Amino acid sequence: MTVTAAAGFEAASVAAGLKSTGALDLALLVNRGPSSAGAAVFTSNRAKANPIIWSQQVIADGDVRAIVLNSGGANCFTGAQGFQTTHATAEAVAEHLGVDAGDVLVCSTGLIGEQLDREKLLTGVATAADALTTDGGEDAARAIMTTDSVPKTVTVEGPGYTIGGMAKGAGMLAPGLATMLSVITTDADLPAAELDRALREATRLTFDRLDSDGCMSTNDQVTLMASGASGVTPSTEEFTLLLVDACSSLVLQLQADAEGASHDIQIHVHGAASEDDAVEVGRSVARNNLFKAAIFGNDPNWGRVLAAIGTTSAEFDPYAVDVTMNGVRVCHAGGPDRPREEVDLSDRIVSVLIELGVGDAAAMILTNDLTHDYVHENSAYSS
Amino acid sequence: MTVTAAAGFEAASVAAGLKSTGALDLALLVNRGPSSAGAAVFTSNRAKANPIIWSQQVIADGDVRAIVLNSGGANCFTGAQGFQTTHATAEAVAEHLGVDAGDVLVCSTGLIGEQLDREKLLTGVATAADALTTDGGEDAARAIMTTDSVPKTVTVEGPGYTIGGMAKGAGMLAPGLATMLSVITTDADLPAAELDRALREATRLTFDRLDSDGCMSTNDQVTLMASGASGVTPSTEEFTLLLVDACSSLVLQLQADAEGASHDIQIHVHGAASEDDAVEVGRSVARNNLFKAAIFGNDPNWGRVLAAIGTTSAEFDPYAVDVTMNGVRVCHAGGPDRPREEVDLSDRIVSVLIELGVGDAAAMILTNDLTHDYVHENSAYSS
Structure with missing residues (x-):
């Protein structure tokens, strides 16, 4: 209706x-x-x-x-x-x-x-x-x-x-x-x-x-x-x-239903100094083509998450950040934690938890992966 | 040497x-x-x-x-x-x-x-x-x-x-x-x-x-x-x-030599109010995945150029912008000009001229297209 x-x-x-x-x-x-x-x-x-x-x-x-x-x-x-x-x-x-x-x-x-x-x-x-x-x-x-x-x-x-x-x-x-x-x-x-x-x-x-x-x-x-x-x-x-x-x-x-996507990615940012910071951090990751292409390849490349965060103006210390992907904490205090092989990214839904550890604010940003089909659909749209 | x-x-x-x-x-x-x-x-x-x-x-x-x-x-x-x-x-x-x-x-x-x-x-x-x-x-x-x-x-x-x-x-x-x-x-x-x-x-x-x-x-x-x-x-x-x-x-x-690229795109921004504005405009286009995928498909989709400019804080009037792609002015005063079919994007080098018409400052930004190979190389890099 x-x-x-x-x-x-x-x-x-x-x-x-x-x-x-x-x-x-x-x-x-x-x-x-x-x-x-x-x-x-x-x-x-x-x-x-x-x-x-x-x-x-x-x-x-x-x-x-x-x-x-x-x-x-x-x-x-x-x-x-x-x-x-x-x-x-x-x-x-x-x-x-x-x-x-x-x-x-x-x-x-x-x-x-x-x-x-x-x-x-x-x-x-x-x-x-x-x-x-x-x-x-x-x-x-x-x-x-x-x-x-x-x-x-x-x-x-x-x-x-x-x-x-x-x-x-x-x-x-x-x-x-x-x-x-x-x-x-x-x-x-x-x-x-x-x-x-x-x-x-x-x-x-x-x-x-x-x-x-x-x-x-x-x-x-x-x-x-x-x-x-x-x-x-x-x-x-x-x-x-x-x-x-x-x-x-x-x-x-x-x-x-996003064009060409093969993963729906939920980026949860916790421990931010403000909601604006949490949104900015989540969005910087959501817009990072290298991170998005890695998820397409089922690759839990957390380094690209931290590299994206580093481009923001949000309050954070790179050596205090934890990153958990589908329940596996692959990055602790800005360094390697659990082996990336433990992360299973084969499902369509992917959860990325970023813990900044500097405050109490949080936000979730939704995005998709960067795929061959995305490139294909958007290179052919007007023709 | x-x-x-x-x-x-x-x-x-x-x-x-x-x-x-x-x-x-x-x-x-x-x-x-x-x-x-x-x-x-x-x-x-x-x-x-x-x-x-x-x-x-x-x-x-x-x-x-x-x-x-x-x-x-x-x-x-x-x-x-x-x-x-x-x-x-x-x-x-x-x-x-x-x-x-x-x-x-x-x-x-x-x-x-x-x-x-x-x-x-x-x-x-x-x-x-x-x-x-x-x-x-x-x-x-x-x-x-x-x-x-x-x-x-x-x-x-x-x-x-x-x-x-x-x-x-x-x-x-x-x-x-x-x-x-x-x-x-x-x-x-x-x-x-x-x-x-x-x-x-x-x-x-x-x-x-x-x-x-x-x-x-x-x-x-x-x-x-x-x-x-x-x-x-x-x-x-x-x-x-x-x-x-x-x-x-x-x-x-x-x-x-950029990963997976099939086009080298030169974005020339002219007539900007300041060099900072020209750089911001050029960069907004260079980072627009839809524009970059269109160039991969040899599609002179100038609407995506204007949509990208609209996300900047640069001084401009959407209805005063001209866009010329490989010598063909496809957009004049924010509307359609020459038919897009006249634009030949088959060469690797692509020139996009954006004339903002509000000042004398200029800048050139270099970028590449968004291709299947880019997605492939960056989904497989760490594996």
Whole structure:
């Protein structure tokens, strides 16, 4: 049910012809209310796609009636013509639904640097607007896929209300945000400001901790829409906890489907002086190609972990660091400990525990290995 | 002739048994004077190998009589035992040559996290000390190789004096420094302070601009030793220019031999507000795995160039950027320009010109593509 699991939401998806394969490539999601509160967080990339520029304006007043998402093209680096396409798409949605275009979010994903076919897009919007249904969530999760091999969806039940979500993303997965599109809906009744606070806290702990390939997208957007249809107003604390659950599930699904990956790596950093330090250390390891290639080769090369940590500004002493890989402490106090042969890296899930020993802060960063298939998929993407 | 091209230097290389292949793995280079001035720059990685920690002390007074380099092990993350091995190596060199151990630099390269065999190392030093010769430079360049496929050497003739150099490095090539060892000798007569100034300027413009895989080593060291045997004291300006020439040659050789690479990419950033901005922009592109994989696939994916620039803090407007690849301007003012099909990326050398259009500063960053062979070599290195 995904984004239509919560009461008050309808969705429809169509094959508008933006994908050459003829697969679903346009999803429309409408909030029927009574509330139209919303919040969104966006890529921190300074080169932003046209739908990001548009959507940042739309979300400013916390009011969202609909969101339209397309795959088959990112509409990024497409200049004034591209922005007009985004604008025209929102106008078309508004016209068909009888809402204000200023309350319509737009998301696009796919190749950057090429114009979207505006006619196909507008025709697709018209078709979708006539097909809206309360069980349209599953198809919507398929319509936003690019190189994803499976749709990513989640439903979390709260006391008297529901949170549902979908996400796409298989490459360019790096904060902030992890490169993807995600829409999360709820029938809880919360004002936009509280949705915004909950969403920022949840993305900070989930999407922002996924760093598959260090490449930050131009099109990232996580949107949260609340219909209020359940009539329940939870505490922000409770709602945030459930939202973190929902986002965590989506993030693990994104990691598991990362382009070409053969290992899902969890980097746990403990004993840091601050959470920022823990995140920086985890990310430095997550972005180290030599470490990632070693994991692909089932090689517990802990020296590359320490070499990566050494590039950070985090508080640490190289001769106080312990590194444990899949339960085997291979490095103690910055020197060799258990033999690396004891580490079994044959499973897809790999756990790397880095103990800095200088404080009490911790963070987990999720990443993937660097594989032949990653190189292959990303050398062939646009051809 | 490499490091023995300049008068006053003798070198010897031996197979000490550190490499399991039986290849040359230890080089000893001595400065017979009359001057013993020297300078060195080191990795900025905060996790430093034992020979780096030692050599930073040795160079402090600008006096260097000898340098001993081994492949077959980096002596990094090897704790007190590892540091004692470095110390004992310098002591052995000092004893055999009749110099002070505090004037003996030590460099190590190879796998990190494993102890070097101290006995083999000290036996190798004794053998090398008895075999020093003024034509030992070529063998020295071979003895320091790890995954390098060819030795890297250079000789530059100045008016009345000579600069010779060698370098090794094929992976972990990222500033500062580009991950490698290099020794440069000259028979010019310059005091240590001027050598230091010349070396910092030269490495800033050469070694620090090579960023093959974004992975910073723990063992980088570039050493400059002057014997004064020519009796010529050039101006620092002239000497620096020739030193830049020598370093440039070595850096291009390192780039051309980078592990698994199929393209040598020159990223020219023009029109930046400052040189720092130009370097940051160039480096962001050089470290973008998606861009590097695209070049491997001969795909002129300029959108990935702009997406990478967007992650920097450099002054720029995404809608004012031009990108030209191998002479074809594929992006103008942040939008599509010439068709990407016009770009021929079949040659090994690839030129990417990024025109930011906000100032007059420029910089060039050298990198390589991300290939199947890179993944293969670095997933198998330690096994």
